[in-house]
Amino acid sequence: MKIVTIGGGSSYTPEIIEGFINRHKNLPVSEIWLVDIEAGKKKLETVGRLAQRMVEKAGINCKVHLTLNRREALKGASFVTTQFRVGLMEARILDERIPLSHGMIGQETNGFGGFMKALRTIPVILDIAKDMEELCPNAWLINFTNPSSMVTEAVQRFSKIKCVGLCNVPIYLVKTAEQMLGDSNFLLHCVGMNHYLWARHLYYKGNDILPEKLADFVRTTNESEQVRNVKNIPWDVNFVQHLGMMPVSYHRYYYMTEQMLEEELTKFDGGKGKTRGQEVKEVEEKLFKLYEDPDLAVKPKELEERGGTYYSDAACDLIQAIYTNNHQIMIVNTQNNGTLPFLPDDATIETSAMITDAGPIPLKATALPIIAQTELHIMKTFERLTIEAAISGNYDTAIQALTLNPLVKKGEITRQVLNEMIQAHKAHLPKWQVRK
Amino acid sequence: MKIVTIGGGSSYTPEIIEGFINRHKNLPVSEIWLVDIEAGKKKLETVGRLAQRMVEKAGINCKVHLTLNRREALKGASFVTTQFRVGLMEARILDERIPLSHGMIGQETNGFGGFMKALRTIPVILDIAKDMEELCPNAWLINFTNPSSMVTEAVQRFSKIKCVGLCNVPIYLVKTAEQMLGDSNFLLHCVGMNHYLWARHLYYKGNDILPEKLADFVRTTNESEQVRNVKNIPWDVNFVQHLGMMPVSYHRYYYMTEQMLEEELTKFDGGKGKTRGQEVKEVEEKLFKLYEDPDLAVKPKELEERGGTYYSDAACDLIQAIYTNNHQIMIVNTQNNGTLPFLPDDATIETSAMITDAGPIPLKATALPIIAQTELHIMKTFERLTIEAAISGNYDTAIQALTLNPLVKKGEITRQVLNEMIQAHKAHLPKWQVRK
Amino acid sequence: MKIVTIGGGSSYTPEIIEGFINRHKNLPVSEIWLVDIEAGKKKLETVGRLAQRMVEKAGINCKVHLTLNRREALKGASFVTTQFRVGLMEARILDERIPLSHGMIGQETNGFGGFMKALRTIPVILDIAKDMEELCPNAWLINFTNPSSMVTEAVQRFSKIKCVGLCNVPIYLVKTAEQMLGDSNFLLHCVGMNHYLWARHLYYKGNDILPEKLADFVRTTNESEQVRNVKNIPWDVNFVQHLGMMPVSYHRYYYMTEQMLEEELTKFDGGKGKTRGQEVKEVEEKLFKLYEDPDLAVKPKELEERGGTYYSDAACDLIQAIYTNNHQIMIVNTQNNGTLPFLPDDATIETSAMITDAGPIPLKATALPIIAQTELHIMKTFERLTIEAAISGNYDTAIQALTLNPLVKKGEITRQVLNEMIQAHKAHLPKWQVRK
């Protein structure tokens, strides 16, 4: 079994390698190909050698290849994972800083920043999918490149490659439920979209206890460690109880927009402060320092500070579930097909699903509250217009998408910031031109 | 035929009186009852006497009654029109100033202000409808009390009274089309919701010419006089053409939020400036000065400055169309019943309809673009949650409604402003209490 | 204004000519082209000369042309009407007799017979529409070729020609309501599909009186003259009242299948009896005898026995309504576009609509009872599969369509009768082959 990791020079790589090592008995990976581009060559070599040392130390029968030749790597692959970032961390920092300088949420996957990341990433992922159609048409593409919902939907709609999107955010919901119950023998049925997911049912000892446990769930969430990317501003118990479902951390951008914005603007400090991207960049630099140590042959603990914890674990679990057809229930990004009847059949949603070797089969939840249906309708229409814009390069479609996004300021300013963004990301947006 | 006008002390009254005078041949109104509350007694007397002089001068067979006794007035009425304002102009001014002082759009019918107006008005209109069920169960309620969409929907869903909502905004679309074509022999098919309406088709000489005439339509709109309440910031031709439909003036709050907000904040000047409500109040004071003149026996030209031009004209047209069953096409607020299949059947929408003596029958337009469907989905869900909150007094439902509204800031601030509003409007919100 | 009538050699022609003569003041038709095929040459000449004598006698400024050259006729036409019959009356007789010989309803437009007529007619109408796209792209096609719903839908979906379908059956509903009320000042709002239509609302003096007048409506229908094609078996008042809408005559095939079948089988008498097609053929022969009389210059009264009364009247009314943009309410076959939200947007339905010069705009009725929705779902799916089969020639699609039709026997017999039909109609079904 051959695994290919696009963006193999990422600081995350030791985590996924550890994942494969730990599962080797049930998931006998024989080749791991770490692929990167010329600009990431140095990082690829550093982290790649660590990966090789890890595998060697583990004593498993598996070979780690490092390459800049994507097509060579893809040939005959069984699973392809993606963790690349078009424009590297510098692009993310622009996605954060430009909106902030105009008083808008500046965030990697939400609002204007998430929109720009989609414009840059979708053409690249479709290129990869096209290569896969030729070189490994039966391989699974396990996407955890953000914005995961849009990137996954682009592949699912515009290529023939089997693709599942993954995210670490839902895992925090599950961990919190576990912490609250002091028991792991439950089923948390989640449904929504990536970064816009809710826990809808909590099945425990024969009943859906979510309604009576919501207040408790909120308290546990407010007090426990959550995803690092999003400031853990406490949820209002009344608000969540009236909603009747448990939101994920990222919902704060929509339900507490002002507090999140204030928080970000304070940190940004009129341009003098750092954004999350810059912090992560520093963490990464430190990590790569560690990775260079030729005596290091395990995943260093410091990687956990990086943010994307559980990501690679989820990816390895998913690969194993597909490979062994073990019918595990996971929360994944897959095609709607009527699971949320008010969204198009070919929309990508995030949902609890049973994993089979033919892919995820969504579990059907009861109808969402009308407010949640409305929110998903907004977010998905924004996403579909964004995907359309990313593929066509149509400026007006871009404006229309942004006009629907609740985190973007509307009117003349939308055009101005879009122009500024096109200018700033010019190298990675070949189809796009400023419009006066 | 007996007509009752609730809020008869309004400065608008001369317009509706003129309307009945002009149509008297086809619409033989024999009694007009102007009703107001104690607080509006003086204005009722002033404008009421003018009304009486107007009718007398016109020499038609019709008697104008002035009363503070609503139930007496309603008995046996054929048509009831409403133009009242719970809390008078002072309440409107609060609806504008409080949001502005928190950096949000401060507007009578949109955003936080419109929400508060709905909370105050819906219980009152339902009281009126209840009286009507008893005293004139077959009468038509012609509502032009704002926010018209929510007020009309409340009556249509929660009483047995036949109700149609009216607005002057669509008339500007029609006037603009007329100006553009230099011809009045066309059919402008409009659909959407009140203050969120689009011209969807422009039938002219056998074809729907809207698509090729949109740019022209935009230019004509940008250059012509429009509804006074909304600053006429020019539309971007590209934006409208990509949308494929002609928006109304109020769409600027949603498509150019930043410019509208800036405009308002500049005028507000940190609290030192006046809002539209205050201007209107001054205009009204001047009007009432004029109305006092015992020699005045026609509608004074100055009333046109007031803002609601065409309103009363529309009301008289509608009453005549119902009375004569003339199958006129008008743009009215009526129940959806599948006209917009993605909204509930019992939602009130604004649409071109054929008027019969059994009420409006909507004309069916082709499917809206997905972006418009999404926007209406948001706005209608906001409205339905607001109606629910207005009836129940539930604080959490109010927060949920506001969280969906694109013109309201989200998070802790929502609660703070709601509390401030409840405090400020205490006298007209008996069910509502501040929540810390 | 040039009118073209395809199938101009039909015995109906004097009626449509009379219609144009009577309306000439408002509808100044200057040329009428009667087109037929070689096989219909003699009839065309006979009825065509009568038409010429009628126009001459009326003294209007209009010329009647007779031609076998369809393309010459179509050039520059304003309106094209169709009244042709592929395979002439002989084909209809086969459509009736073959199903009857297998114990199934044998009827021109319903069941197996209607299905076969669609297979023969759809390719021909699409050919005509293709000619029109080239020779008179702005002309209106007024279709009254049966099965009207499928033939109209085929044109509306698979050509660019503007097309409205018409039928005389709804007129009987209107006439019956008029007879019942003793007044013509009402609005009968009908909705459904061709030959599967219901009166949904009866607006009269300000109210929808249908519910309380249904029993009366049933009685009036049972006692009055109805469409000649369908035996007037009395409706059960209980049944119709529970349905809550007034059915058309053709509904008897679905709601009283057994009685209709018995009636037909008795008349058929094991093959010794005549079917309706044979009777009509005889009537037609007599009519043509009359038509030959060079002194005849008006529509002979005997034509009314023929069956399609009101058809041509409806066509002339529709043409006039489009031409003068008079906003008349008519019951027509037009695209659904959400009027019946449970059917596809591009399905052709029959509905009350306001006629404009840009075509019919459907009036929106309230939701149909669930049983009616289900029935229309069946009938429309049958129709769409039939259209698909008529275009593709796919045998399995044909079987699938027939399997859904409530008047067709299911199983091996379906295949047998389809084979027999293909054999019998071979000359007009070039794409079809028997399958053993």
Next chain:
Amino acid sequence: MKIVTIGGGSSYTPEIIEGFINRHKNLPVSEIWLVDIEAGKKKLETVGRLAQRMVEKAGINCKVHLTLNRREALKGASFVTTQFRVGLMEARILDERIPLSHGMIGQETNGFGGFMKALRTIPVILDIAKDMEELCPNAWLINFTNPSSMVTEAVQRFSKIKCVGLCNVPIYLVKTAEQMLGDSNFLLHCVGMNHYLWARHLYYKGNDILPEKLADFVRTTNESEQVRNVKNIPWDVNFVQHLGMMPVSYHRYYYMTEQMLEEELTKFDGGKGKTRGQEVKEVEEKLFKLYEDPDLAVKPKELEERGGTYYSDAACDLIQAIYTNNHQIMIVNTQNNGTLPFLPDDATIETSAMITDAGPIPLKATALPIIAQTELHIMKTFERLTIEAAISGNYDTAIQALTLNPLVKKGEITRQVLNEMIQAHKAHLPKWQVRK
């Protein structure tokens, strides 16, 4: 754990007892209460004593109680299964013979017979559910009383009791797939309604192989043993391939109505022949003879001839899956909740689902072909009208339901046969009266 079996005197009982014996290790049932009514006392004693001997011989720690006191039995139950037949086998025989004598399909669960069975059974099951609400509100009702879809839906909609419906028919699909593949390591994803179910996907080794295996599936089905109740007339490979899904045996009543009817009529022989009910009655009499043997202490092999094979096995599997929360995939009758988006949320459907201790969670299949959607729409509307009639006793609703059913003759005959049925089943239809 206490299990209650309503209709415990059924000849099936030894099978369910064997099921509990075989699963005792994982499903430690401690009490089994067999309940029956006075009329079934003798059978209850015979089969009950056999059950007691079986349990004793198996040496498991479980007690079998026999009682005519349903309320005593229900108190504190964990699971209640139902296998009763209102009116016993005599009622079934009438359901078969009366329609046949009028030339209609005479069948226990389909057409007129299934309709009558629903009228008799639904009031009784709702009584049982009412008792359960009082005596064992947390128990699961495992229904395998036919017509299972309607009986289960009645409980799911009109009581608070948790209910799952079961049928043995889907098991034959699974067995046939197993036989075809020579492997049991596949997932057959089925969806539809009870006795109207299709295999939609066949996941095997990472792919949905149903499309390319359909012809094979048809051949295997045609050649293998299938459910005994339905004559195994071979499927037409073309028909099934065009459908794109594998039908169940009962689909023959709808897809091959004529052949099935001929088959039945031949056997019925103008009233001289036996129906399936009579055969089963004879088999049962023989079985009860066997059961009386005091030396018999195992399920006799002859029971397999009875027809309902796998039924009890399915029930025991389901009870075990709920009890152990083992996430097994089973095909069950449960609430739709959007699984089939074109049917109401509260409709009961049959679908592959993951079984948890909180009930089944449906697996989401891709959209059904439009023909299947239409068919389910018919069948479900028929069912819902039938349930409504069974509860209300409304004669017109009954006629409406029957008019929709494809196996029932329409018109005057419907009323005649309904009257005959009401007369024949008088003792078990207290609400119903003949209408002349």
